[in-house]
Amino acid sequence: MEDEVVAEKTNRQVVEDEVAAEKTKRQALDSALRCLIQGQGGELPPNVAVGMNSLEGQSRKDGNT
Known part of the structure; x- marks a missing residue:
């Protein structure tokens, strides 16, 4: 039982x-995508x-930022 x-x-x-690990990977991809698009002068x-904002909100709800 203990085993x-x-x-x-x-x-x-x-x-x-x-x-x-998946949440960390998702956050890194999110940041990279935002930087890439904003770096191109776009939105x-x-x-x-x-x-993306809903995913970010879900991460906060889960206790991770």
Whole structure:
């Protein structure tokens, strides 16, 4: 029984680490895209800006900024 609990905790930590890594990757891509577009003198199309802002808001809700 103890082994199962330890295994479950380990699996949970692995999943949490993977989620955190994906969020970090998403934030880096978001920043790079914004910099690229703004560096070209443009602005994000409204639908893209809304989508990216909603992802950003979701990250904040999840406790990550």
